Amino acid sequence: MRIKQLGLPAVIVLLLIIFTVTAPHFLSMNNITSIVSGMVIVTIVAMGLTYSLSVDGFDLSVGSTVTLSNTLIISLFVWHQLSLGLSILVTLVCIIGVALLNLLLILYFKVPDLYATLATMFIVEGIALTYSEGGSISVGMSRQDGSATSGQIPADFSALASPLSLIMILLIIGVIAYLLLHRTNPGRIMYMIGSNKQAAKFSGIKVHRHIAVAYIISALLAGISGILLAAQVSSAQINSGAGYLMTAVAAAFIGATASASHKPNVIGTILGALLIAVLENGLVMLSVPYYALNIVKGCVLAIALILNYQQFTKGGRHRV
Template sequence: MSTSNTDTAKKHGTGFDFFDFMYKYGTLILIVLLVIFFAVMNQNFLQTSNLINILRSISIVTIIGVGITLSLSVDGFDLSVGSVASLANAVVISMFVWYQQPTFIAIGAGLMAALAVGALNAFMIVKVRIPDLLMTLATMFIIQGVALTYTRGATISENMIMSDGTYAEGQISPFFEKLGQIPWIIIIMFVAVIVVHIFLTYTKHGRYMYVIGGNKEAARLSGIPVNKYKVLAYLLSAIFAAIGGMVLASRVMTAEINAGGPYLMDAVAAAFIGFAVLGAGKPNAIGTFVGAVLIGILANGLVMMSVPYYAMDIVKGTVLALALALTYYKLK
């Protein structure tokens, strides 16, 4: 009798499904468990200053991650975002230091450079039909080379020595400097998440992108301009990568070689972890933010526990693999 009732409950969707529960709430539960663990191991973990530090540390990852989320929404994948962030980082600082340009021209130049990369990706993927992953992988290396050539392999900073032996006279504007400071860096992150969430969830354009990601041929037969929205996705992905790169430039006040590269894998992981948050089953901005929070808490906690840097990637990778395994077990 009890077996029959259980079967009937499952049939009508009233039984408890452990894997479905973990799929929806596993990431959030893992975050809570990590917070409790790190708080027990180090009493300073839950201090307000440290929590703000975690939010600051995930800001750039989240901004770049929501760009990846947009490309994933049309069943694409933009691996070039790290290089685009590096390029925008170099361009915006060089506009200040080398060419003494005002803030909005410097920021505009960084965005235009990123849009050029996004347009290249979109053209080669949509028109030439190169697979997304392969094209953006190629673009990643191309843009790395372009950024290195542009900076001549040097770090761009105020008062740097130029090739002719003189010192750079340009100064980074105080307004731009504030963008990488608390609270503005955190505000920019939240604005990016909210804007992308509203765009994907509540506008017809976002819904069209989800339809394309779910079934491209069905979208085309429904009259949705698939190519147009794929182009839009890659342009938006490049824009958010550029914003992340410029926020990074504001935070460190220099343009380092391949500055955006280290953010690529964390941003990718955050976007993919986001699939499972609250059972979304698709790329979404809120999920990407939660994925970034998981990564940020893990990294911060390991540092506070004085885990050697060469072992951190093992722990970090294991936890991320478990989270992704939960996501894809359900998706299959």
């Protein structure tokens, strides 16, 4: 996807210059590594959201899916002493169930995607909270009934949280997501569905199949993000993924605004996530209170939405 006039990269460079001047340690290697590794989870969530947006959908359940994934994999280690590979497999299989619930509501019961995924968001959040017995899960912590736990988090799993590992995972997922959406026939079909679902149906495209693939990818990427979050914090916390939804939405819409066609795209989403990460990090280094950062992210999202929707209004088109 061509990025129109390199506007978004230029804004990122401008922010880098401003924060370098105002915060002397901003461009230190440690801080740059912190920015890049810190944006990995939200970027992966946002790339999954990009797939649902490409078919004119909107997956609001990704934040709750991160929470469920985080809860499941830690519980499989601590409560059930499962191996690393089996724990990851079981977690991702369960996460596919979130996508299937979304698809049941959207494709079978014809509930609009926004409402369907909103319902799923609450359901999945409740499942995670109920499964975790209303509390956090960590090594050595007794369960709510008083029974002791003896499981440990594997060292290989904790190693996934190293900056190098996180950056490599992001690069691999980013390349695969880009190639699938922008360089394959199924990806092009997803964009066709997003542009005009009825026309896609009349041309013989299996619309439901491609919508299903988009939502499954969205859920799986949110599930992977939850696993990486678990590797970072080595515990499962209540609603741990809730904060990723708004940032992921902002990154995806900023990326869509930056593209020539104003369509959701993987490169734009990555750049949008980088913009938000740089902005957050720079403001923190300038001693802006952490509780005010959502104001900034909300304003950035509002600007992206205004630019995106004005473009399609002027062109007489619907959003993708």
